[in-house]
Amino acid sequence: MTMRKPFLSRRTLLRGAGVGLGLPWLEAMVPASGFASSAVPKPPVRMAALYMPNGVNTHAWTPEASGRDFKLSPTLEPLQDLKDEVVVLSNLWNEASKGGDGHYVKEAAILTCSTIKKTPGADLGNGVSMDQLAAQRAPHATPLPSLELGVTPVAIGVDAVVGYTRVYGSHIAWSSPTTPLAREINPNSVYQRLFGAASGRTANSAKMDTLLLDRVLGDAKRLRAEVGAADRLRLDEYMSVMRGLEERVVRAGNPAASAWKARVPIDPRRAPTDRPKDHAEHVRLMLDMIAVAFQSDTTRISTFMFGNAVSNVSFRFLEGVSAGHHDVSHHQKDPDKLRQYQLINRWHIEQYAYLLRRLREMKEGEGTVLDNSMILFASALSDGNSHNMHKLPMVLGGRGGGRIDAGQHLVYSEDSPLSNLYVSMLDAFGTPVERFADSTGPLAGLLKS
């Protein structure tokens, strides 16, 4: 038995119905040129990280030559028309992710640059991820602080061989060292959520929710006084998310007091399917959700996982691929497996390029949403066969509101800290930090001075 989905009231449906704006994944899309954005002088900067599990075929990844006159590699070739809008970053590594095991310690740390605690669950521990740091440093900027997306549910169980809970391999966004953020995998429900968040609330419904949330926070406070220290942490987590929601409800119920306004409205009639027909369509729809979220400015921060760590999703839907992702990544130098590995990598880059193009098609003021974005493509391994965490495959797309010096292949000295990239991105995002994890400074040459 399934539940009928929408939590849309007739009122909100009617409100949205007057707006005939197309949505980006529909070919009939009307470019949003000039609409809404003209009122706002400087468009906000957005930031997303797209994570690919299992590393890359290193023979086909790195571009030839450095600087501006670089030549895209076979894997990066789908970025040809976007070459001036991306920066390929070579020789970064994440030192905190050495040791441990081949996957979880690397993949869970891709945005935290911290060493996770080895545990089947009892003392989960990571760092705060850079996207969440940005969200925490720019609170209340948008209806949703951030958007965590994926296409596969959290991996079940504990990996008994290496002794880590698979929770690690299923989450890259961490709001605290002990709190991974749950992801949404249903495009329809993400869309409803974006629409709901962007639509605001009537003062009355906001008032009712506030009453309700005050009540449950009261229960939590009473309970907190009765339990032991460890349990108190759980209740603190509860109170923190409920208070966060309450703040958002209050703001949504009082649009006059908020500086936020949807840059492009979201059309409730254009909600995507909740049952994508295959992996490829599913990925596209989730990337579309990032585009909708960024275009409307419902959030400015997003993370997306193409798969969980050790994902063995079958890529036989690709011509010439006969195996699953993780299987192929352990190519053992077999030429045929290497070839398939590269095809899978390249497919991921095609999806990345798709999102960049979508954002580029969205006009915003004088430029495009892509101009005002930083979209990171990242894997936590270079060669998956040896679980190598040196020379991580990293591409940054978009101009970050003009701060990113795009159109380059930047080659750093070997084992330069990945965290330096995050220092630069946080700067361009408008939430600068002195240090992030093991950073030693910003990444040279990435930002325009």
Add this chain to the structure above:
Amino acid sequence: MSFFTTRQLRPLILLAACSLASAGPQGEYTFDDAQAFVGTYCKSCHNGKSAVGGFNLERVASAASLRTEAQKWIRANARVRNGEMPPKGSPAPPLDQRERFTGWAENALRAEACAAGITAGPAPIRRLNRDEYTATIRDLLDIHLDIGHALPADGAGGEGFDNAAETLFLSPLHSEKYMEVAKFAMDFAAKEFKSRAKVLVRKPGPGVSADQAAREIFENLLPRAFRRPVRAEEAAPYLTLFQAAQKQGQSFEESVFFSLRAALVSPLFLFRVEPPNRGAGDRPLDQYALASRLSYFLWGSMPDEMLFDIAAAGKLQDPKVLKELVRRMIRNDRSLGFAQRFTEQWLRTRELGTEKVPDAKLFPTYAADEELRSDIRFEPILFFREILLRDLPLWNLLTSKHTIGTGNLAKHYGVKLPVRQAATKQPQWVDLPEGSRRGGLLGMSAVLAVSSYPYRTSPVLRGAWILDSILGTPPPPPPPNVPALEEAHGAATPKTVRERLTKHRENPVCAGCHSRIDGLGFALENYDAIGRWRDEDAGKPVDASGELADGTKFEGPEQMKAMLLEKKDLFIRNLTAKMLGYAMGRGLTLKDSCTVDDIVAQLRENDYSAQTLVEAIVLSAPFRNQAAMPPQAPARAQKEQNKP
């Protein structure tokens, strides 16, 4: 008091696992042998004031340290077992020495812990997981919808289940979904006759004010929602909320359902909380908390009226009552949920359809037939449940004369199952014909598919799956930087999987584990990647012969299962540990392994009866008792005191 989360101790059967693989004529391992091991491989770094990582092994030099420094031992042991210590570049012990050391340490630690008596272990507050949340709302309001499907899926911790307290964290996404789903549930309940009757037990009218009626409604429903008696000061705010809703212009009913919506978002509903034990030692668990432990263990939902009544009468700690209850609860339809959640996660078959999807081009019949997929998925679940219902010996899970049959499965397996012709779609308990080769979990498609690649079988995956899920002795992780096969063996790379693995085992680094893994997997090679029988693979006859490092040889699944049956105590121990971890909703501790030993002994005396397992878990100290609240960390307590 400190609790050791000792999942790393799971392989305390490692020695036994070795004997399965490589029994050798070695003398008894002693404390002195262990000290010699530490002296040779660890002490050059972990010594004196400047011990690396602040980890000084001086303090574990006496036998008493197994008790006084157990935590240190556990950590050292886990790192040695996982091959993380000694680190790369330092002289490393060969695998057999490593395992003799860890096997000894685990047994010694456990013996020390058990000698001090079985205690309750931690019981952290635990959020209802998605399934429990759905079932609880179903039973609370009598609404039959998959109400929790909008919530994010939960990860797993502890013994590998998604009811483990430690990994049930909360995200902002949860807060939104809880609000939405609570509204949806209450809006739905407000329209359903049966739900309305459950909720609206009083209506305002002559002589009954709105406040009075609301109070009675809350007094009826809140204790059920919070699964325990509710104090006046806890219920009063809900009446205040009701009044506030009325002030906002809502009707009586709207205000009632609105206030109850809050109850569904309250931590008192969303979390399972047990009244803390502020005493010095273990005590019998509170009656209502025990009712919840029972109902979430065996039903995955809230206690029913009968459980509440027994708790209210204070009779729930009576062993006779518990024994009778366990049997009644197993017979209840709701135990199907337990069978499903436990079996699917223990065997990892829940991954079928998400992380593991058999390739549609290679297996079109499987991909096209939703009924077959469903039958395959439910076969191990229903098989497990029948064994429980019929109270059969648990080794039936390894090999059995019965199975769950449907017309689809009979066709899929090519076996003449005596399925009732009138109801071929109805899964049913049937006798297996002679020579069916389908007895036990290892003959079932779900298991065989989840331990394969989506497009082909893998003796390594299947062998490792048996070691992990069946025997509870997962292989250690592969050592870092194993040379690729080609590098190790030159250009003449063998082509078949068997040839490649044979080569692989020639490398002593690989042989240690693969000599344990591969043979078990090869014995199942007659089953293809979705579990169909095959005599040929790619035009060649299937070679289903397997051999373990100790020379044990077998051919095909029946001989391999007979070999496993010889080791059934290993299997029973693993199953017991898994089920205890599920029942407790947390990772097991060193103390818990004493409980596991105790239960295994009871099972041995009772012909491994399935209901004995459940009963023994329910009657065990960790399940029925509650540990004292751990003393607060001084630093933290200090900090709190300093707060204004």
